[in-house]
Amino acid sequence: MRVAPTRRDAAVGAALAVLTFALLAATLDIGFSRDESFYFSAAEQYAGWYDILLTDPGKAVSKESIDHFFAYNGEHPALPKMLFGASWRLFGQMHDPATEPWSRAWYHQGQPPETILGWFSESTAMRLPALLLASFLVFAIYLFGVEFLGRRAALFAALGWMFQPHAFWHSHFACFDVPVTAMWFLTAWAFLKSMPAPGEPRQRTHWKWALLTGLALGLALNTKHNAFFFPPLAFLWWVIARRHEFGASLEGPGLRLRIPPIPLAFFAMLIVTPVVYLALWPKLWHDPITHLKFYISFHAKHEYYWVYYFGTLFTKPPFPLPFPFLMSAMTIPGTTVLLFAAGTLRLFKEHLVRTGARFSTTLARAAQRFPVREPGVILFIFLNFLIPFAVIAHPKVPHFGGTKHWLHGVPFACLMAGVGFEVLLDGLKALADRMGDWLRSRTVRVAGAALALLLFVAPAAFDTLTDTADGSSYYNAFAGGRAAMGELGMQREFWGNSSYSALPWINESLPPNSRVDFHDTTWDAVRMYWRDGALRRDVVPMWDYNAADVFLFHWHKEFTDIEADCRDAYHAEVPSFVAAPGGVPLLDAWRRAPAKPTGKTP
Amino acid sequence: MTAGSTTRIAVSLALIAGAAAYAVMGAIQRSGVPDEASWDQAAQVVREGWQDGDLIVFAPAWAHAGAPRFQGLHADIAELPDWYEAAKHPRVWVVAQAPHREPVPPYGWQALARTETGGMTVHLWTPPADQPLVWDGLASIRDAKVAHGDGPARQECTTWQNNRWSCGAAHPWQNVGRVSRDIQGRERTVIWAHGRDNGDPLEIRWPGVPAGRTLTIHVGLTQRAIEQAAGAPVVFEVRVGDRVVVQRTLGFNEGGWFRHDVDVTGQGALDVTVRIVTKSNPFRQLCFTADVWG
Numbered sequence: 001m002r003v004a005p006t007r008r009d010a011a012v013g014a015a016l017a018v019l020t021f022a023l024l025a026a027t028l029d030i031g032f033s034r035d036e037s038f039y040f041s042a043a044e045q046y047a048g049w050y051d052i053l054l055t056d057p058g059k060a061v062s063k064e065s066i067d068h069f070f071a072y073n074g075e076h077p078a079l080p081k082m083l084f085g086a087s088w089r090l091f092g093q094m095h096d097p098a099t100e101p102w103s104r105a106w107y108h109q110g111q112p113p114e115t116i117l118g119w120f121s122e123s124t125a126m127r128l129p130a131l132l133l134a135s136f137l138v139f140a141i142y143l144f145g146v147e148f149l150g151r152r153a154a155l156f157a158a159l160g161w162m163f164q165p166h167a168f169w170h171s172h173f174a175c176f177d178v179p180v181t182a183m184w185f186l187t188a189w190a191f192l193k194s195m196p197a198p199g200e201p202r203q204r205t206h207w208k209w210a211l212l213t214g215l216a217l218g219l220a221l222n223t224k225h226n227a228f229f230f231p232p233l234a235f236l237w238w239v240i241a242r243r244h245e246f247g248a249s250l251e252g253p254g255l256r257l258r259i260p261p262i263p264l265a266f267f268a269m270l271i272v273t274p275v276v277y278l279a280l281w282p283k284l285w286h287d288p289i290t291h292l293k294f295y296i297s298f299h300a301k302h303e304y305y306w307v308y309y310f311g312t313l314f315t316k317p318p319f320p321l322p323f324p325f326l327m328s329a330m331t332i333p334g335t336t337v338l339l340f341a342a343g344t345l346r347l348f349k350e351h352l353v354r355t356g357a358r359f360s361t362t363l364a365r366a367a368q369r370f371p372v373r374e375p376g377v378i379l380f381i382f383l384n385f386l387i388p389f390a391v392i393a394h395p396k397v398p399h400f401g402g403t404k405h406w407l408h409g410v411p412f413a414c415l416m417a418g419v420g421f422e423v424l425l426d427g428l429k430a431l432a433d434r435m436g437d438w439l440r441s442r443t444v445r446v447a448g449a450a451l452a453l454l455l456f457v458a459p460a461a462f463d464t465l466t467d468t469a470d471g472s473s474y475y476n477a478f479a480g481g482r483a484a485m486g487e488l489g490m491q492r493e494f495w496g497n498s499s500y501s502a503l504p505w506i507n508e509s510l511p512p513n514s515r516v517d518f519h520d521t522t523w524d525a526v527r528m529y530w531r532d533g534a535l536r537r538d539v540v541p542m543w544d545y546n547a548a549d550v551f552l553f554h555w556h557k558e559f560t561d562i563e564a565d566c567r568d569a570y571h572a573e574v575p576s577f578v579a580a581p582g583g584v585p586l587l588d589a590w591r592r593a594p595a596k597p598t599g600k601t602p
Numbered sequence: 603m604t605a606g607s608t609t610r611i612a613v614s615l616a617l618i619a620g621a622a623a624y625a626v627m628g629a630i631q632r633s634g635v636p637d638e639a640s641w642d643q644a645a646q647v648v649r650e651g652w653q654d655g656d657l658i659v660f661a662p663a664w665a666h667a668g669a670p671r672f673q674g675l676h677a678d679i680a681e682l683p684d685w686y687e688a689a690k691h692p693r694v695w696v697v698a699q700a701p702h703r704e705p706v707p708p709y710g711w712q713a714l715a716r717t718e719t720g721g722m723t724v725h726l727w728t729p730p731a732d733q734p735l736v737w738d739g740l741a742s743i744r745d746a747k748v749a750h751g752d753g754p755a756r757q758e759c760t761t762w763q764n765n766r767w768s769c770g771a772a773h774p775w776q777n778v779g780r781v782s783r784d785i786q787g788r789e790r791t792v793i794w795a796h797g798r799d800n801g802d803p804l805e806i807r808w809p810g811v812p813a814g815r816t817l818t819i820h821v822g823l824t825q826r827a828i829e830q831a832a833g834a835p836v837v838f839e840v841r842v843g844d845r846v847v848v849q850r851t852l853g854f855n856e857g858g859w860f861r862h863d864v865d866v867t868g869q870g871a872l873d874v875t876v877r878i879v880t881k882s883n884p885f886r887q888l889c890f891t892a893d894v895w896g
Contacts, residue, residue: 259722311787315776315829334624338617369606420617430607457627475626481631483701486664486681489787557784560680561826563783564789574677580667583635583699588669588679 001374002197009154013142016158021135023162027468028124031500035457037525039081040126040177042073043174044108047085051113051280063286070282072368074291075298076176079222079280083129084174090123093118095531102537106527126174134171138162141411144189145418148377152425153418156453160336160414163460166403167410169471176224177404183220184408187230188384190216194265197374198242205265214268218276225299226388227410233387238263241376244396306558307401311489313557318395324406325389330412330479330490331403333441333460337476338389339420340413346423347416371422385412402472402494421456425449432585467581469500482582483525492555498587500550501579505527505589507536509577510550515540517548520556545569550576551590566590610812633721634700640720641668647717647724648672648695657691659683661698661705661725663788666809668697682786685711686820686861689729689792690738690893696725708849736814739874740780743767747807748778750798753786768795775887778806783889784825786859790889792820797836797886804878811872814894817864824887828855832884839877840892842866852888868896 005013032040049069064215094112104110113177120128138158145154151384161167171178194209196202220227240248245260274398278284283291307314309323329337350370356363388409392399428448432439439445462473465483474492475484485492498523506516517598518526518541529535543553545566553563553575567573567590575588633790636644645668648658658677666679678688685708688694693714697720698705707713711729717724739746748759748767759769759778764770765780778812781794798804805841821838840862847864867870872894880886 003859051606313825313829316831317768334627335621338620342613342617366606421608424614424617426615427610427612431614434607434611452618455621455625459621459628463628477628477631481628481703483631483634483662483665485660487701489681558825560784560789561782561824564784564791568782573675574666574669574672574679576670576673578667578669582632583665583667585664588666 002370005143009143009151012155013139013146013158016142016162017135017139020138020162020171021131022588023465024131024134027162027168027465028127028172028499030169030172030469030471030530031497032123033173033175033494034133034496034520034522034525036175037522037528038073039084039174039176040123040528041108041524042081043085043088045072045085046070046078046081047089047113048108050086058423059564061282061285064464066282066285074283075295076224077217077281078283080129080174080176080179082280084126086092087128088122088125089113089116091128092122093120093121094122106530113350123174123528123532127172129170130174131180133179133182136186137178137411140182140185140189144185144192145415146266148192148374148381149415149418150371150422152449153422154181154480155416155418156339156456157411157414157418159453159457160339160417161411163457163464164332164410164462165468165471165474166331167278167407168464169468169474170404175404176376177407180224180226181301181411182450183216183223184227184230184384185411186356187216187220187227188412189211190273190378191234191263191265191375192380194268195263198376202261202447204266210268211272213265214272214561215276216335217269218273218280221273221277221521223281225295226391226405229387229391231266233383234263234265234269237376237380237383238266272278302398304398305400306556307399308489308491308557314399315558319397319399321393321395323399324392324403327403328389328406328410330475330484332410332413332476333463334476334478335456335459336414336417337478339417339424339456341420342423343416343418344421346419347382351364351378362399365526373494381412381415385416386408402493404494406504421453425451428452430457470498470579470581470586472497473581473586485584488555492584495556496522496525496554498554498579499525500529500534500591502552502577503534503579505577506539506550510536510539510549512538513536513540514550515542515548517542517545517551519543519552519562520554520559521552525531545590553588553590555586555588563590564590603649631700634703636668636699636721640699640722643719644668644697644724645671647875648675648697649721651695651715651726653684653693654696655691656693657688658695658697659688660697661702663677663701672697672890680790682788684790685787686818689733690735692728694727694729696727698723722865733815735893736896737812737894739808742808742811743778743780743793745808746778746786747809749805749807750802752803761789781889783887785822785889786857790859790891792889792891795876795878795888795890796884797833797880797888799880799883801879801881805875807873807875808892809817809873811874811894813866813868813872814866814896815865816895817842817847817866817872817874818893819862819864819894820859821848821850821852821862821888821890822859823852823856824889825857827835827885827887828857830885832882833886834882836878836880836886836888838888838890839879840864841873841875841877842869843873 003049046069052065059065094115097104141161142154142158145157190209190213193205194213196206217230242260245259249256304316309320353363354367357367371402388406392406473482473492474484480487516539526541530537543546546569551566570590570592572590576591577589578585580585655673658672658675663683664681669679696705703723707727711727713725713727715726725813749756750769751757757769761768761772761774766777768777779794782789782791795804819840835854836852838852839846840849848862878888
């Protein structure tokens, strides 16, 4: 049943969140992915709107102003980029064109704004809101777990989420995927808290949580379109969880329908959410229908990305249905996957036994040994895990190749892994009971539980905190480690960030004014590398290896023809630099005019 | 003690065993990744024994992290091995690491040397000595006679530019020449022979090919071709003299790198003709190789 989190629980959750933030902040040397670079540019452009808003609010809300500042990247809601932009303006250390005239080219419209606080590099300032949301998510997972599953499950769930190389890597970015995961989780949490437990009356607090559900869903929708799947999920859950309260009977002249109380949150979703959605997306202020049509059309007809999966390059539907499930099984640390499997089997067993308990006294006795759980909660967690995965699993939906598109389902998978941790501790307790009195003391049991936690968390933490710059290329040891990319023919980097690993080589090895084809790294990313001082400013970026001196080939299966053509054009046999965390090449740097063939040791 | 508690204990112990195994597996996998010194030593071994015509391959084939150390030497860095093409070299250096540190030579190959270099092993192999490469169509592409059309419509393709034959003005893709393309899982250096439209046959002919025992043909569509919803099946035909020795229709989206071995023992110098026909040619990026082995 529900256990209201205590202050101590809040303190534990906050400590985990602070630890998360510290770990993220300590590992910010991660290259800029393609999408992040686009959002850097959008954030910079949107941030210009704040100046108008502060000086002339009437002009700021005009259609002309909105169309001017928010024209770019309208296929995604503005809120995250507005936050990234605000953080950048407030905290970013800008370059001064007076002392660095060349820096003008690094900024939108050739003009950086003035530094306000200047606490962080520009990219870090952009990333700050996402880092905070990622940290808040850990806090929320822990408290959700405490309230609905118990403290031990909550602790593992929070740690299980914290220590996932892919999720940890994505948590750094000024992107939408971890923010929408946090917003979705907040929405789900508020929704569940807005629902009185079966048989309990509605109280004032349920109204508050319902309003928060509407607000949180509005924020989630303003973060990324994944959130559109939450309302149908909530409705589906309500129908299934309360199915026994639905009914129909013939009374008098007509049919009498019986339905359970409609969740207050549904009304909030209908009233509060649209208001929040509209209020926080300036592009909807003047011509909402036109822009929404564009928005929906963009995502409904999204182009298909290549997916390299078990040695096959998928380029069009049907995409492999197990993709999100198998990719997660291979890219979430194995110890968490083990506990997820144990937790899922345990919950499935509980469900079967509880269902059978209506018909069998034996099963009814067995059911009494299970933890008391609020009816519907496990189903709610399961649906929140399953539906994000299932949406991407559909063979006609673009699969994209990475793991971020169903990330908002993963915290719920971690909660199920938390149940697996309970299973582990229950078994250890039974073992201790069997082995004798000396193992029954509280100290021994706490120490045992801590050791068990360490056994399952330490490998995940190690995996997460090594090769942090290339988290999207991680595969767990059960899959073969990072070697799985080569051995099994799986997706490698995702996407365009690997050139970051070559920047020290570029800065140290290339002659002045070298022309570098950055391949899959965007112009906006290169601009930010310059602004952060990570790339020599004399390097000339381009996206044509024929005109370049160096080609930074990002290893994607679909691009290998380009690498072969470049190799021929450069008359090079081997790359001059290879970035290969775990021994698997993610980036080959090809350089013109290689040394003449020789068999002698130089 | 109940059966239930025994099950709970067993599940917990299994989970702990699984977690311990996971930690050990991870440690073993990490320890198998060669360090800088191992790569340096491996490069030193190869350079000291290098002879003209040698080839370097990596085992696993995708593991070319240390490739920059072999600058100036001939190496294959594709993610899958191609022992058929490797056999065209007199000797092959196999720079090996876990999980394939001790690869087994292909059938008929001989292991000449094996040197451990820290976390790696360098092997030196030779292909079967009794089957020398007599002729390589790709290397002889300049000698090929390329034409299209039949009967009165037949036209010789005499434009040789950028190592490619074109019919009329040099064409960016409707040509015959050497390229590297992703075919059946790896980059392959092949003869590009893009099908012509409306059933117009494309013909590549090598007269006077040296005699040997086996004519080996490989043919396939590129990865780009098979992933497109365009074009029509391609009929690929090889003749030796007037005799059709290979005929294969490559389906619309048919992936593969198909091998055909033709016994040409005792036939003397050969007249080898490759003919490619398709009714609709968008993305019909057919590629092939032709070799004669003694």
